[in-house]
Amino acid sequence: MPAANDYLKSTKKPKVLIVGAGIGGLTLGALLEKAGVPYEIYDRMVGIRPLGAALGLGNTVAPLFKQMGIWDEFLSLGKPLHSIDNYNEQRQLEFSMDFNPMKELGGTLDYVCSRAAAHSLIQRQIPAEKIHLNKRVVSIKQTEPPSDSGGSGGGGVGVQIQFADNTTAEGDILVGADGAYSNVRLNMYEQLQKQNKLPASDSAGLPYKCICLVGKTHPLDPTQFPELNDPACRFSSMIAPNKLYSWTTYTIPDNMYCWIVIQYLDGISSLDQSSFRNAEWGPEAAEAMCKDVRDFAIPGGLNNSLTMGDLIDHSPSISKVLLEEKVFDTWYSGRTVLLGDAVHKVHPAGGTGAWNAIHDAVVLANWLNLLSSSASVSEIEAVFEEYKRERYPVAKISYDNGRIFSQVVEQTLKAKVTRFVMRNVPNWLWRIILTRKIDARPQLSFLELIPDNGSVPPRHQPSLEKTLSILRAQKA
Template structure:
């Protein structure tokens, strides 16, 4: 929720000192797979002065390696070219480490954990949320950043249903392609897992021979390994609704079976001969990773995909997985959520520079709706592109259907230069915060020109005149 803000051109540490933002979080801890961010959002982190911390808590990733079950190389996607051409590596993190970095920059009094929103009401003057423990909070807007099973979205659609304004497409639900296990190990011995000795993060994806399972793992700081074990749904199951799949494929028994079926599958924990001696080549398996993971840190999930047409209603707006859910194995979900936040902040910044507020100081629903529409119009085409791109990349690195195996063979047989071109094809979109000093665009690389801030240009013009 957000009430008001003043003109700000300072790093993240001071942004919250000029606003009355309240963050309501339903969880007290974060589990799951590693998280990745890249040049599509790192310029914004750079603007906020966080790059030194990013490099400290993350590992730069220079390639994605595809292998068959015999651990023979199928193909490699070179990510080193990102650093050379656009100025940033892709970084791999332990998910809680990145969250904790961001949380450390938000005043503690602005965050409430372990809260559950049960309903909200909005009117011409503001929006009020009601929490399960009888708390209420009121502000100008409500931002639903609560994931693909968003409570805010559910409540928003219920309100829209009263006036029959919910998109028919949005009511169809999410598409599910895989069910899987995700986890992050405890610190491991680098002598037993030599890939951990590499100064760069190692991203490996192994395609099983049974045409059912794929598994991938990444190395992250602290001598830990994050992993995903995927089981592709058959045609019949992929057509079932989410509720049915959750009740049949996310049971404890189904989780145990998936672990048992994949326990002995190999991992390539030695990817460079200079990192290990002969005795270090003892074969490691997914079972080794599972045994070295706290049971409560292993999640059993569905791999959903969806792009909503509706992102806002009245004073309520959605960002991240709440409005676009992407294949999580491609690491674009977090990047796109951050991009949403940047563009939404830019739109609110211009909105709050408007002098046409109500007499009581609140922003009109009409003005807020204009800002939300602007945000959605700017982000929707890029989210649509990324969802298609994530879907395609997901087929290449983990698809087991005949058509997906053929696609993988075609892509991996392309010359290295063309594979690099595929990697770089989406690096030009890198939105930045309009009211913070801009990070210069890289030379000799085409960057998407984002919508400029009318308010910032006006304020800059005034400053120049005063100077």
């Protein structure tokens, strides 16, 4: 870790270029806004459209959202999750996984809301003029300014992005938060490959063995869908022993359903960047898969006779996506660092994808708040190494948890064993499993700290401890 006086060289903070306006990129922007660190956000989309239907957040973001002043509004966007109920194809309850202990362990339950609602909440914390759309990255250049004179704020170009519209952006630090098929990661890895510095593990494509449909209905009539009247989230997963599918539905506020259907492929496949661009993920592909799954049974409705078709027919926007799973080993190089799905993509069954990206943003923001615009590449990389050292182990745990929870609804022998264990798991073991899900509860060192009211102490947060120490030294 750089010494405290390394951060006293200049009061001018580095300019951060964030590529990707998903939840991770927007969260980092919102935190840098609080810290007074200059930044701009760029996204290739013409309009911001968050992928995915629903997400669950709670313990792992509560302290941060309270620091940001958005916790109460977030609660209004979701429904509390008390259990995940697992049904057979006759719509009979097989077993439930009880999440009520999370309130005691970590201080709150998880709340399930639409991804779009959470995305919009975070986006509103950022001035609109700092988000630039229709900006597809073509190339990236990094330089070390002469004589350590500084980055873009010190007379030399630290990092420059070339976009497809022939415009450029310059800054001191580049954050790639542009998803599983990140252009920033692709560019960075190509440069490292030329220098023979890229591990073989990172040169392979993203592995996947699932394809899924995700959707969200428009507001429905609760007299026809009475389960929507429940103030808690109805989280229902379907287990089909004779199908290579599983499917899940969630109720959210405003009388809406979110849903996901997962198709399990034979073996593990992978896509590289070019293959992904050429793959068929348009409306026609989604429509074809919808026809295949519309008769799948789900609990709910007046006579408990709903099918997926009842939700599909009321869903104005449906996406077909891959479920890739990989934690990369190379997180940064020079002035460029990766965040969220760009560096760790985990199975959604673990419910950790969104908060892992948010936690990446917290750790990065704590360190970027301390850097000066005159920081050298070696100083910047030292900060990035602190970030990776803190986040990499958690990402690996989330990857493992995602695999465990995905096996509850898969069809393999291992999955059947997992279901047997989950049906009969003793309370003490279940509490250990839940503790692993909620003990990461990070905070920002540059905002007022929030008292933690969980019975399980938060996991040690090195970035908070170290940056607080530096900030206190600066004030002394």
